[in-house]
Amino acid sequence: MPRRTPLPLARATAGLCVLVAVSLGLAACAPDPVQTAEPSPAPSATTAPPAEPVLVPDGTAADNLPVFTAAAQAVWDSERRGEGRAYIDALIGAGFDRQAMQVTNDATTVGNPAESLQFSVRWGEEECLIGQVGPSTGALVTEVMPQLAEGRCLIGATRPIDW
Numbered sequence: 360m361p362r363r364t365p366l367p368l369a370r371a372t373a374g375l376c377v378l379v380a381v382s383l384g385l386a387a388c389a390p391d392p393v394q395t396a397e398p399s400p401a402p403s404a405t406t407a408p409p410a411e412p413v414l415v416p417d418g419t420a421a422d423n424l425p426v427f428t429a430a431a432q433a434v435w436d437s438e439r440r441g442e443g444r445a446y447i448d449a450l451i452g453a454g455f456d457r458q459a460m461q462v463t464n465d466a467t468t469v470g471n472p473a474e475s476l477q478f479s480v481r482w483g484e485e486e487c488l489i490g491q492v493g494p495s496t497g498a499l500v501t502e503v504m505p506q507l508a509e510g511r512c513l514i515g516a517t518r519p520i521d522w
Contacts, residue, residue: 414454420486420503426453427480427488428501435492435499441465446478446490447520455480455488461517479512487512 412425430453431446439445443462451457459481465473475493482488482503489512491500506512 416454420482420488423482424488424501424503427455427490428499429453430455431478431490431492431501432499440492441472441476443476443478443518444522446476446492450478450480457520460520461511461513462520463513464516464518477513481506481510481512484510489513 412429414426415422427450430449434440434442434445434449437445443465447457447460447462450460460479461481462478463473463476465476467473473493474495475491477489477491479490480488485506487504487506489502489504492498504512507514
């Protein structure tokens with residue numbers, strides 16, 4: 360003898376089936392939502408290019424890393440990319456203090472171009488902005504690092520900044 364579903368449960372199941380069918384039918388008849396795109400602003404002559412980073416004298420080394428990086432990137436992108444003096448001059452031009460800078464030699468002790476050139480700016484009592492370029496890096500690398508002993512930023516021999 361087949362098992363029979365109690366009448367209230369059968370009615371509830373049938374009602375649910377009707378409700379689902381009606382919902383699906385209405386959804387199929389509903390118009391597709393209209394996608395409206397925001398109009399893009401028209402280019403104008405008054406649109407200013409992004410502002411160059413600006414030195415923040417009272418800021419942290421991290422606040423000034425964009426200025427340091429932009430100045431160094433301009434040199435790296437030029438024909439003077441292998442000249443330490445060019446990086447120092449660019450940093451001075453950006454407003455950094457010459458007395459707080461260090462730079463390594465452009466050439467090895469036997470006269471070959473250095474595989475890596477480093478330059479730095481001591482910032483405050485605890486931090487340094489450090490840049491490194493050359494064939495060994497392949498691109499400009501800049502970083503904020505803690506100062507070393509005696510307020511130095513770079514390890515090893517550096518050249519005098521006497522120009």
